[in-house]
Amino acid sequence: xxxxxxxxxxxxxxxxxxxxxxxxxxxxxxxxxxxxxxxxxxxxxxxxxxxxxxxxxxxxxxxxxxxxxxxxxxxxxxxxxxxxxxxxxxxxxxxxxxxxxxxxxxxxxxxxxxxxxxxxxxxxxxxxxxxxxxxxxxxxxxxxxxxxxxxxxxxxxxxxxxxxxxxxxxxxxxxxxxxxxxxxxxxxxxxxxxxxxxxxxxxxxxxxxxxxxxxxxxxxxxxxxxxxxxxxxxxxxxxxxxxxxxxxxxxxxxxxxxxxxxxxxxxxxxxxxxxxxxxxxxxxxxxxxxxxxxxxxxxxxxxxxxxxxxxxxxxxxxxxxxxxxxxxxxxxxxxxxxxxxxxxxxxxxxxxxxxxxxxxxxxxxxxxxxxxxxxxxxxxxxxx
Amino acid sequence: xxxxxxxxxxxxxxxxxxxxxxxxxxxxxxxxxxxxxxxxxxxxxxxxxxxxxxxxxxxxxxxxxxxxxxxxxxxxxxxxxxxxxxxxxxxxxxxxxxxxxxxxxxxxxxxxxxxxxxxxxxxxxxxxxxxxxxxxxxxxxxxxxxxxxxxxxxxxxxx
Numbered sequence: 338x339x340x341x342x343x344x345x346x347x348x349x350x351x352x353x354x355x356x357x358x359x360x361x362x363x364x365x366x367x368x369x370x371x372x373x374x375x376x377x378x379x380x381x382x383x384x385x386x387x388x389x390x391x392x393x394x395x396x397x398x399x400x401x402x403x404x405x406x407x408x409x410x411x412x413x414x415x416x417x418x419x420x421x422x423x424x425x426x427x428x429x430x431x432x433x434x435x436x437x438x439x440x441x442x443x444x445x446x447x448x449x450x451x452x453x454x455x456x457x458x459x460x461x462x463x464x465x466x467x468x469x470x471x472x473x474x475x476x477x478x479x480x481x482x483x484x485x486x487x488x489x490x491x492x493x494x495x496x497x498x499x500x501x502x503x504x505x506x507x508x509x510x511x512x513x514x515x516x517x518x519x520x521x522x523x524x525x526x527x528x529x530x531x532x533x534x535x536x537x538x539x540x541x542x543x544x545x546x547x548x549x550x551x552x553x554x555x556x557x558x559x560x561x562x563x564x565x566x567x568x569x570x571x572x573x574x575x576x577x578x579x580x581x582x583x584x585x586x587x588x589x590x591x592x593x594x595x596x597x598x599x600x601x602x603x604x605x606x607x608x609x610x611x612x613x614x615x616x617x618x619x620x621x622x623x624x625x626x627x628x629x630x631x632x633x634x635x636x637x638x639x640x641x642x643x644x645x646x647x648x649x650x651x652x653x654x655x656x657x658x659x660x661x662x663x664x665x666x667x668x669x670x671x672x673x674x675x676x677x678x679x680x681x682x683x684x685x686x687x688x689x690x691x692x693x694x695x696x697x698x699x700x701x702x703x704x705x706x707x708x709x710x711x712x713x714x715x716x717x718x719x720x721x
Numbered sequence: 722x723x724x725x726x727x728x729x730x731x732x733x734x735x736x737x738x739x740x741x742x743x744x745x746x747x748x749x750x751x752x753x754x755x756x757x758x759x760x761x762x763x764x765x766x767x768x769x770x771x772x773x774x775x776x777x778x779x780x781x782x783x784x785x786x787x788x789x790x791x792x793x794x795x796x797x798x799x800x801x802x803x804x805x806x807x808x809x810x811x812x813x814x815x816x817x818x819x820x821x822x823x824x825x826x827x828x829x830x831x832x833x834x835x836x837x838x839x840x841x842x843x844x845x846x847x848x849x850x851x852x853x854x855x856x857x858x859x860x861x862x863x864x865x866x867x868x869x870x871x872x873x874x875x876x877x878x879x880x
Contacts, residue, residue, distance in 0.1 A: 414797035417829035481745055488754055495766075502770030502843065508829040516830065517768070543744045549734035 362390060365702075369398045373476040373706045376716025380693070380709075382702070389705050392697045394690055399720040407680035412438060412647065413512075415680075420506040422684065423718040426465035426661035428458045428501075431510040436591060437656040437667045438512045441649055449637045450514035451593045456527070456630045457497060457509065459623040463534070464493045465661035465713075466616045473613070473710040474545060477554055482544050489537055496526050513643030524631055531624050541617065555609035559696055559708030562607055569695075570688040573663020574615045575712055579607035585659040597629045609711035616713075647675055662686050662713050684718045765845060772823050773801075773832055774844040775865045784865060785840035788814040792832035792841060800825040801832060816862065823849075823857040 368379035377398035383391040403422060407415045419434045420427035432454055439446060467490040471483030494504050500519050501509040509515055545551055561571065566579040576583055584601045586594045602618035604611025655668040663685030672678040689712045697705045725733055756763055773792075775784040788805030800822040805814035833841045851857060 410797060413795070413831065416831075417797055417827040421827075481741075491754075499766045499768055502768050502830070503828060506827070508827070516834065540744055543740045547737050548741055549730075549737045552737075 361385060367705075368395075373710060374716065375472060375714065378690075378714065378716045378719070380705075382705075384702070387701055389697055389700050389702055392694055392705060394693055396720055399717050401717075401721065403721040404680055404682060407677055409676070411675045412649070412677060415677075416511075417506070417508045420508050421717065422682070422721045423660060423662065423665075423686075423715050424505055425468050425715050426461045427505065427507045428454075428461040428509065429658050429660035429665060431507060432458055432592070433656055433658040433660070433665050433667045435510045435512050436658065437654060437669055438647070438649070440656055441652070441654040441669065441671065442512075442647060444513050444643055445641055446514055447638045447641045448593070448635045449518075450639050450641065452630050452634050453515050453519055453639060454510060455592055455594065455597075456519070456627050456634075457500065457515075459627050459630075460493050460497055460527070461507075462661045463620050463623050464490050464497070466620050467493070469616060469713045470541070470545070470613070473707075473713075474551070476706050476710040477551070479545075479548075479551070482541075485537070485540055485544065489534060492530050492533065496523065496530060499523060499526070511640060511643070512647065514638070514640035516640065518639040524634070527627060527631060531628055534620065534624060538617070538621070546614070546617070552610065554704075554707050555613060555711065557606070558609045558704045559700075559711060560606060560608045561692060561696060565692065565695065566607070569692040571663075571692055572685045572688060573660070573713075574612055574619060575689050575692075576663065577601060578604035578612035578615045578711075580604055585657050585664050589657060591656070591658060593630075594626075596633065597626045599625050609707050612711040612713075649673060649675065649677070660685055662715065662718070663689065682721060684721060686712075686714045686716075686718045690714055690719060765847060767845070769843065769845055769847065770828055770830060771844040771846045772826060772828070772849075772859065773821060773841045773861070775819060775861045776840055776842045777865060777869055784816065784862075785838040786816045786819065787838055787840075788816055789837065791835045791837060795831040795835040797829060797831065798825040798827060819861040821859045821861055823859055824854055 362383050362385050365382040365384050366379060367382055368374045369377040371378075374380065379395040379398060381393045381395055382389050383393075403418055406418060416431070416434065419430040423430055438444070467486040471486040471490075474482045497507070498504045500517055500523050501507045502517070503509075509517070561575065561579045563579045563581050565571075566576050566581060571579070572583070580603050582601045582603045585591070586599075587601055599622045602615050602622065604615050649671040651671055651673045653668065653670045655666055657664055657666040659665075664683070665685055666681075666683035668681040668683070669677050670679040693709065693712075697708055700708065775786065777783075778785050786803070786805075788803055790803050793799070793801040793803050802818060802820045802822075803816070804818040805816050807814050830843070833843065849857075
């Protein structure tokens with residue numbers, strides 16, 4: 338029993354039980370059940386009054402051993418799990434996983450399937466940014482914008498539900514294509530959504546972008562310098578907010594992204610406001626991609642020939658996609674057969690979170706919420 | 722944005738708040754977008770993927786399942802149990818048990834896609850709530866019979 342007790346202290350040694358270095362400092366647990374962490378993230382804060390001295394994220398509350406599960410299942414059986422890591426934008430996760438096997442086994446994908454993948458993935462990215470804008474403002478105390486963004490989000494979810502059959506945790510892509518074709522109704526509804534969304538930007542700008550309270554709470558808060566972003570391996574809109582134009586869709590193009598004309602929005606100061614602007618501009622860029630993809634949409638089959646029982650060749654393979662939160666990489670080591678030997682998933686939120694202790698030192702507690710909110714963390718993705 | 726001066730800031734701030742309020746006030750005169758869910762039902766797309774359900778074959782008066790067990794094998798979470806027995810004078814097995822443990826199902830659709838006979842389909846059921854786990858252990862044969870209010874034809878899936 339004593340041994341057991343000793344082992345337990347090893348797990349909880351992050352908890353400062355007795356020796357508080359400065360007697361004026363105190364510790365505050367933000368989470369694991371906290372509305373602004375959007376999941377079971379716990380941040381242990383060493384506080385000096387209202388100021389944060391040392392924030393330390395504590396992970397593992399929602400750990401489900403996704404990578405281990407992949408080592409025990411046939412490759413197709415892991416497919417539904419990919420949609421459950423980043424539930425706010427599941428389709429890029431689907432995309433990375435199937436593309437990994439297509440690269441490993443050299444499977445051809447029909448052009449139509451690639452276009453459908455890009456269109457649905459971009460719609461999913463928009464959905465994710467809608468959710469983020471609403472949720473971040475909710476963290477900062479503004480309740481109204483989430484009602485507007487969710488109204489828009491609902492439009493996209495209806496479109497995606499019609500083709501994928503689910504609203505959140507998609508399992509839509511298959512090795513060699515997608516499992517259901519899109520029809521004219523989908524195209525029509527998506528075009529109507531693009532038109533509607535472009536009109537809604539005006540409302541976003543009036544409600545949020547130009548709002549004095551929002552500007553005061555985010556401008557100059559949580560400044561990530563390009564150097565700091567590089568050191569921590571920050572990706573996605575957080576990286577682009579710091580002024581580094583890195584986007585997997587441009588820098589390491591996959592699928593049919595080279596066929597489209599789009600820009601990578603970047604910020605100037607690397608503060609929370611810039612990260613907000615980058616995401617808002619990304620919605621517009623995603624709309625542009627969807628518009629072009631719908632115009633170019635080729636006819637043909639939506640599901641290529643993929644062997645039912647797929648045997649993987651021995652070796653390793655990796656595939657990166659641009660998920661809504663940044664670069665997502667699947668790395669697979671195969672020892673032959675149909676069960677991976679090892680599947681490593683490099684998720685964007687994990688590296689984005691790692692910047693938190695350095696970023697939020699000396700901040701006000703309320704600013705920490707704004708800075709952490711602007712990272713767009715999805716906890717099940719970190720604790721996968 | 723910080724070079725406006727004290728009064729410039731006040732003016733800018735007050736203006737931005739009024740612009741925001743203008744947006745929300747207009748909403749009073751727009752149609753309501755929310756649905757009062759339990760009292761009003763949302764219209765659901767026919768492509769919605771609910772839990773799986775056996776398909777009723779109107780010609781044979783039964784289901785097309787041939788008890789091959791492909792669906793149970795394809796299921797990532799082992800939520801399907803398919804059993805059949807060979808009755809006398811029949812060439813093939815007939816279905817005796819088809820159960821779905823919906824608590825484990827992740828709605829991936831592997832079973833529906835692998836079924837060689839197209840005997841499975843997604844249900845449109847989304848109003849699902851219960852107090853016990855056992856309420857989600859579905860007996861799909863019984864559900865099929867209940868839907869069509871008749872026992873399945875004896876030679877289910879025989880052809």
